[in-house]
């Protein structure tokens with residue numbers, strides 16, 4: 001049955017924002033037509049702003065059982081990782097799976113249509129198999145001990161195979177972060193990822209990370225030693241940033257998403273964009289406030305024309321999984337950013353990262369983008385405010 005929605009304002013179309021528009025969808029949710037006209041009997045009237053379904057490009061379903069386990073409030077990376085090492089598996093698998101299922105349902109209800117999800121194990125397979133969301137799984141690899149590279153790569157290949165075999169899903173390998181990998185492992189993972197759909201890398205998120213990367217000293221060293229990790233294998237990088245190290249090892253035209261970017265400078269960004277054909281820069285402001293207590297220099301990313309995406313990160317470092325909350329935090333910190341750009345970051349850019357732009361990310365005939373209704377928002381001059389909420393339509 002054809003469903004028609006009437007929206008006073010529709011954002012995220014290929015014609016720009018449209019006012020007073022009727023959106024007709026077929027029974028599968030594919031857009032049949034957009035018509036600017038008065039509502040007709042039988043139309044579902046949307047009192048708010050309608051946008052395409054969200055693409056949340058950075059999440060960790062696997063960590064969903066850790067909601068409210070940590071204090072947050074700029075707790076620092078070392079304390080966060082110490083907590084993770086202690087608590088990651090304190091509850092049994094049934095409870096972990098239940099938390100993942102709930103997180104998936106929350107994402108769905110807010111209007112998320114696709115997720116870039118980091119996985120270290122295959123625990124999220126059953127949830128992803130049954131989900132209505134499109135999942136791209138980034139199989140994450142980490143390890144400071146370079147003698148284990150082959151073993152780690154073989155394990156990750158198996159996981160990529162398992163996740164990509166799910167109906168409608170995709171998967172690729174992703175290096176974890178500059179502080180947790182030997183250069184040999186980073187190169188091996190990037191060799192694999194260089195021919196896959198896209199990859200992802202946690203980058204320059206905290207001061208603890210930068211100190212350990214530069215000197216192998218500081219609070220992260222203490223945490224790693226107490227966990228029995230082979231810290232002696234870590235090598236100091238005195239005269240380069242983690243981003244420069246990455247550039248040396250990346251030789252691919254595939255999309256690569258850098259996540260967090262709290263300490264990326266404008267010069268560093270320029271250098272990266274000149275050397276990396278398809279870079280995406282994921283902002284997770286809630287998680288940044290939770291761990292580092294500060295946000296990336298988002299205006300610098302806009303000045304450089306960086307492709308920005310939006311992630312919620314995990315429930316270990318965020319109180320809730322809400323794309324709207326992330327956009328609100330960005331709007332509050334940087335009120336000059338136009339509303340339509342924020343919408344594009346959370347929809348179209350993510351669709352491009354995941355190579356799904358044929359189907360999602362914009363509301364236009366032939367696509368099946370999902371529709372989201374934003375309420376608690378001024379339709380005449382929309383900006384995200386604390387009261388803004390999102391619900392999936394149909």
Ligand SMILES: [Zn+2]
Nearest residue numbers: 060202313314
């Ligand atoms: Zn993350």
